[in-house]
Amino acid sequence: MKKSVKVRIDEDHGVVRTTVVGVDKTPAECPICHVAVTPLDLGLALQIQGETALEQVFQCPNEECQHIFVARYQEGKQGFEFDSCVPIEPIVGQQSPTISQISPDFCLIYEQADKAEQHGLLLVAGPGYRKALEFLVKDYIISESTETGKELAIKKTTVEKTQLGACIANYIKSERIKEIARRATWLGNDETHYVRRWEDKDLKDLKKLISLTLHWIEIEKLTAEVMVDMPHRKP
Ligand SMILES: [Zn+2]
Incomplete structure (x- = not known):
């Protein structure tokens, strides 16, 4: 695993715990403007209780975009592996x-x-x-x-x-x-x-x-x- 991420886990009865986990990568492209970026880490990552999923909030640094998106990870053998980003704005190509x-x-x-x-x-x-x-x-x-x-x-x-x-x-x-x-x-x-x-x-x-x-x-x-x-x- 290449990166360490501090994550929040909301446990029962309002108890919140934090821990550090490894993730394999940071998304390399904004899912909204589709520009290759190094997204800004907004410091919020959550491990969903009872699931093998981790979600991390990013902001696109592209000035014309600036949208927030969430990277989703799934627990693998050696830590959390990048799965996808949401929301996605599909790119639509024009026909001739x-x-x-x-x-x-x-x-x-x-x-x-x-x-x-x-x-x-x-x-x-x-x-x-x-x-x-x-x-x-x-x-x-x-x-x-x-x-x-x-x-x-x-x-x-x-x-x-x-x-x-x-x-x-x-x-x-x-x-x-x-x-x-x-x-x-x-x-x-x-x-x-x-x-x-x-x-x-x-x-x-x-x-x-x-x-x-x-x-x-x-x-x-x-x-x-x-x-x-x-x-x-x-x-
Ligand atoms: Zn963007």
Whole structure:
């Protein structure tokens, strides 16, 4: 254990006792502004009576933040080990204008899955990412349609009703998007099915594949825009 912390233990009948325990580390990042900091120790640490938990109060030294947060520790073999900080303000990344235009629903669902993940709700974050992927792929397919009017409406309905894997196989022309999106779907489905097939893969792998799908879609769209904007060499 690297640090000693003076902790308060509230015992029965209003008796308060103090003791010194070892903790493995101080949080290195503020959970609210997400800046790397050495937090200010406000001198209050409490060992929860009857539990193996320790809570220590800190303040963020970042002048633009200054918020108070609590670091939680769990008793381990050699003292208290850092577990997490509360409260957490999730960081929300913005999607690019191209992706936001193709699928506002993807952006919204992805943001919620991301927030769930940051709050530690991994069992709902996974299916959330899978749902986001489905909206992204289907909205992308619809955005690529050359049909108009009634034919476009029919295609939209068909795409909406078709399973994601079949949509990718049947409608996506770009081999790179197709191959990456297929793999993202395999991992995404693992998040929603009772039995996991890809046991050596996790949320990080799924997010990496969604990110690659996003990038390839973006590159395809931007390339197509340039080709329309500059179809020929200037004479
Ligand atoms: Zn902060």
